[in-house]
Amino acid sequence: MIAHHNSVVAASERTSPWLSILIPVHNVKLYLEDCVVSVMSQVDEAVEVILLDDCSTDGSFELMQLLAQRWPNRLLLLQQATNSGPSAARNAMIEVARGEYLWFLDSDDKLLPNAVAELRATVDAYSPDLVLCDFAVYRENPKFKHWMRGERHKHTFSGQQRMILRDPAALLAGMLRTGQLHPWSKISRRKLWTPDVRFPEGRYFEDMLAMLTMASKADSFFYMPHPWVAYRQRATSILGDMNMQKVRDQSSALLPLWPTLQTKQWANNAALRFALAHQCARNLTGAMRYMAAQCSQIMTLEETQSLAATFRADFNAASPLSAAELKKEYVFKGWWASFVKFRRWFGYKSENE
Numbered sequence: 001m002i003a004h005h006n007s008v009v010a011a012s013e014r015t016s017p018w019l020s021i022l023i024p025v026h027n028v029k030l031y032l033e034d035c036v037v038s039v040m041s042q043v044d045e046a047v048e049v050i051l052l053d054d055c056s057t058d059g060s061f062e063l064m065q066l067l068a069q070r071w072p073n074r075l076l077l078l079q080q081a082t083n084s085g086p087s088a089a090r091n092a093m094i095e096v097a098r099g100e101y102l103w104f105l106d107s108d109d110k111l112l113p114n115a116v117a118e119l120r121a122t123v124d125a126y127s128p129d130l131v132l133c134d135f136a137v138y139r140e141n142p143k144f145k146h147w148m149r150g151e152r153h154k155h156t157f158s159g160q161q162r163m164i165l166r167d168p169a170a171l172l173a174g175m176l177r178t179g180q181l182h183p184w185s186k187i188s189r190r191k192l193w194t195p196d197v198r199f200p201e202g203r204y205f206e207d208m209l210a211m212l213t214m215a216s217k218a219d220s221f222f223y224m225p226h227p228w229v230a231y232r233q234r235a236t237s238i239l240g241d242m243n244m245q246k247v248r249d250q251s252s253a254l255l256p257l258w259p260t261l262q263t264k265q266w267a268n269n270a271a272l273r274f275a276l277a278h279q280c281a282r283n284l285t286g287a288m289r290y291m292a293a294q295c296s297q298i299m300t301l302e303e304t305q306s307l308a309a310t311f312r313a314d315f316n317a318a319s320p321l322s323a324a325e326l327k328k329e330y331v332f333k334g335w336w337a338s339f340v341k342f343r344r345w346f347g348y349k350s351e352n353e
Contacts, residue, residue: 003274017048018123019116020099020190023107024089026054029063031108031232036067038230040074042117045118048099051107055083060107087199087206089137090183094193102190104183107131108232112136115228118219119187122222126164129218130156130171131187133228135180154231156180157351166220169269172212172261174223176275179282181208184229192217208279214255216264242290244298251287251311254280254318274329277321281342284315288345308348316348 021039025032039049053061061079068075080089090104101123105111115133122131136152147155159165159174175181183199192214197237199210217220258276261267291299291307299307316322323346330339 017099018046019101019103020048020050020097021103021105022090022093022097023051023105023291024054024086025051025056025060025064025107027056027058027060029058029060032060032063035107035110040071048097049074050078050093050097052078052089054080054089056322085201087201091198096243097190100190101187103187109184110230111245112228112230118224118226122224126222128164128220128222129189129192130215130221132223133185134225135185135229135231138230138232153227155225159223161223161225164220164222168216168218169266169272171215171218171221173272173275175215176279181211183207183211186211190216203223204246205253208253217336218263243326247287247290251314253283255314258318258320273320277319277326279321280315281326284311285341285345287311288348292348303329311345
């Protein structure tokens with residue numbers, strides 16, 4: 001059940017917006033104003049801005065109300081009746097949004113200057129179903145090593161850029177090759193979010209399946225290699241604060257994808273099959289590495305063996321390539337680091353065995 005605060009949206013309801021920016025909010029009072037200011041400084045009334053509070057306890061909702069007073073009739077404020085997580089928040093906003101395009105933005109991140117203008121120019125010129133952009137990592141105290149990692153410009157797609165493309169296999173393969181499957185670097189037509197395409201609720205790493213499933217429905221796409229989002233690196237992010245439930249969800253995140261894709265004529269594409277298998281290998285490696293680091297502290301040998309078997313089974317079910325086929329592909333492509341890493345972790349055994 002969602003509470004609507006309609007008094008702040010009367011003006012925006014007069015016309016149908018070309019874009020809806022969807023911002024889920026939960027205990028981000030320290031960062032929320034920066035996020036909203038970064039949006040409102042570059043949009044007009046033709047853009048719908050929706051904020052949904054997921055039962056914050058730090059005053060985030062009260063700040064949302066103050067921000068709505070700063071921009072009268074420009075913000076749609078929603079509030080969950082119970083804390084339900086980011087997937088439920090995004091799903092709820094999909095149901096409410098009226099824009100032709102949807103752009104998810106995390107409430108601790110920011111839009112970079114000119115992002116909306118560049119998006120509008122792209123949409124007007126090419127009218128793609130899906131637009132992909134790059135991002136920059138934002139740190140309070142950046143260091144030289146972060147600059148060396150290229151954090152000022154992180155690419156989210158590997159493939160042709162600055163042109164309209166109509167190749168769904170190339171789209172998914174390009175997304176998978178970078179592994180950047182977050183929702184805030186993809187701006188999609190609302191029509192792609194059919195009733196069967198939603199973020200899995202009650203799970204971590206929910207972005208992977210939702211974004212790839214949504215993208216598989218796009219007839220056209222456009223990759224703009226410009227950073228449009230400043231991603232705030234926080235220790236409390238999913239990757240920065242791993243636990244056993246998160247690694248279980250990481251391992252199984254893509255289980256439903258390949259069976260769904262196999263119904264598409266274009267899915268039997270070598271580049272796509274390899275890219276998906278490689279992402280499944282990343283998921284397995286991440287899960288196995290965390291388990292190996294924790295097993296001596298919190299798990300018995302039997303528990304470790306059982307969980308490792310589960311991770312291998314997840315890979316076998318989700319990957320278009322078998323473990324042996326993927327290792328051959330790594331060798332053929334000269335991806336020796338990936339070959340060594342996957343061989344090690346797919347065959348992982350506890351030191352106690």
